[in-house]
Amino acid sequence: xxxxxxxxxxxxxxxxxxxxxxxxxxxxxxxxxxxxxxxxxxxxxxxxxxxx
Amino acid sequence: xxxxxxxxxxxxxxxxxxxxxxxxxxxxxxxxxxxxxxxxxxxxxxxxxxxxxxxxxxxxxxxxxxxxxxxxxxxxxxxxxxxxxxxxxxxxxxxxxxxxxxxxxxxxxxxxxxxxxxxxxxxxxxxxxxxxxxxxxxxxxxxxxxxxxxxxxxxxxxxxxxxxxxxxxxxxxxxxxxxxxxxxxxxxxxxxxxxxxxxxxxxxxxxxxxxxxxxxxxxxxxxxxxxxxxxxxxxxxxxxxxxxxxxxxxxxxxxxxxxxxxxxxxxxxxxxxxxxxxxxxxxxxxxxxxxxxxxxxxxxxxxxxxxxxxxxxxxxxxxxxxxxxxxxxxxxxxxxxxxxxxxxxxxxxxxxxxxxxxxxxxxxxxxxxxxxxxxxxxxxxxxxxxxxxxxxxxxxxxxxxxxxxxxxxxxxxxxxxxxxxxxxxxxxxxxxxxxxxxxxxxxxxxxxxxxxxxxxxxxxxxxxxxxxx
Numbered sequence: 315x316x317x318x319x320x321x322x323x324x325x326x327x328x329x330x331x332x333x334x335x336x337x338x339x340x341x342x343x344x345x346x347x348x349x350x351x352x353x354x355x356x357x358x359x360x361x362x363x364x365x366x
Numbered sequence: 367x368x369x370x371x372x373x374x375x376x377x378x379x380x381x382x383x384x385x386x387x388x389x390x391x392x393x394x395x396x397x398x399x400x401x402x403x404x405x406x407x408x409x410x411x412x413x414x415x416x417x418x419x420x421x422x423x424x425x426x427x428x429x430x431x432x433x434x435x436x437x438x439x440x441x442x443x444x445x446x447x448x449x450x451x452x453x454x455x456x457x458x459x460x461x462x463x464x465x466x467x468x469x470x471x472x473x474x475x476x477x478x479x480x481x482x483x484x485x486x487x488x489x490x491x492x493x494x495x496x497x498x499x500x501x502x503x504x505x506x507x508x509x510x511x512x513x514x515x516x517x518x519x520x521x522x523x524x525x526x527x528x529x530x531x532x533x534x535x536x537x538x539x540x541x542x543x544x545x546x547x548x549x550x551x552x553x554x555x556x557x558x559x560x561x562x563x564x565x566x567x568x569x570x571x572x573x574x575x576x577x578x579x580x581x582x583x584x585x586x587x588x589x590x591x592x593x594x595x596x597x598x599x600x601x602x603x604x605x606x607x608x609x610x611x612x613x614x615x616x617x618x619x620x621x622x623x624x625x626x627x628x629x630x631x632x633x634x635x636x637x638x639x640x641x642x643x644x645x646x647x648x649x650x651x652x653x654x655x656x657x658x659x660x661x662x663x664x665x666x667x668x669x670x671x672x673x674x675x676x677x678x679x680x681x682x683x684x685x686x687x688x689x690x691x692x693x694x695x696x697x698x699x700x701x702x703x704x705x706x707x708x709x710x711x712x713x714x715x716x717x718x719x720x721x722x723x724x725x726x727x728x729x730x731x732x733x734x735x736x737x738x739x740x741x742x743x744x745x746x747x748x749x750x751x752x753x754x755x756x757x758x759x760x761x762x763x764x765x766x767x768x769x770x771x772x773x774x775x776x777x778x779x780x781x782x783x784x785x786x787x788x789x790x791x792x793x794x795x796x797x798x799x800x801x802x803x804x805x806x807x808x809x810x811x812x813x814x815x816x817x818x819x820x821x822x823x824x825x826x827x828x829x830x831x832x833x834x835x
Contacts, residue, residue: 353668358752361740366669
């Protein structure tokens, strides 16, 4: 029972580090529109072409 | 001639008395001098900076944060030109929409103003698209006290008296008879044919409000003295990079190549289509190299293909990289106003209270302009622009400075929402004019000094016409 909980916690931590930490660390935010994309880096939102 | 203080000499030989020796006051006196008209300039401050003098400019501010009133202006010979940044450009034609005169009325004075400011009479623009122009400012190094001090000292037509505070005007029957002035322990009533109040974007209102309190019957009806006060917000809008070669390639010889900031302004169509105010954005000529690297690092990370395209040009002259600053117009708001405090200075004149709330429309303009410009740069491949995320939360956005004070005695045709008429004469009073940015009916993206000087030259002509008629 305890081992199962530990495993579940490990997977939760693993998933958290995989998905959430990079978002906080690099502060990435991406919004794709029809012709261009907006990417947030630090305190700036960059206006970029899709093929940039 | 320059006197250190007021004395008991007879001053009746001067048909014009000007209060304030900043750009507006000095320009008017110099222009009158050219037409053989004697003028007396009364300056409250000393010949150069003094902390004691500066303390008179302390005042209360309420509402949104704004620069200290004793730091954003100078009470000394030469006025605030003693510490101005020198940015010089006539206001855009469309900025005169609500003024009682238009751009063409001031156009004849552009050449003379450029000469006074020691700048090239060159304000070119290049149309980038339907919404944006590349524009050109000139940068003046003129401090009025330095440039014109000796001339005034040797002039037999201009008398400048320092350390003399105007308290208020005294008059009746729609005419000013005297100006009560205080210098040390001496209180003196100075009479003249014409009086010109040129004490700056806050003092003009303060002294007229005090005059109104001392002579309630002098001004007929309600005059909105002190109201519609405006600021000229200066903000950091974001960062980016612009490849000048790409703009040059598209516009060829029309591109404005010069040393200085790369400067763009919105056109009238943008203001009309988006229901915005006017705004300009610029990139400084020299940014910190570290900042260049940070921007390129960010671009390589989020836009690797474009990053590689420009990485080799980082320190080349064609790539401008760095912060994007903006100058914004602020709409006139009746609630932004100067009033008199209960507290009085050592001459018994109430100090000022300024109520100021930043304009949401200005900040919305900043956001719209940045978005439109960022999309233009992206589509035309002129560069890539990033917007400061704070600009999307307008309430939190903070102006970096409020160094330009406008309004308070705004020009107009309607006595309900203006203090001076198209000739800058106070409505319904025959012989008093107001000179300076307090007359601005609306602001613009341009810094105000160039327009202040144009107005001062024009005012000297109006006074000359009346004296010779």
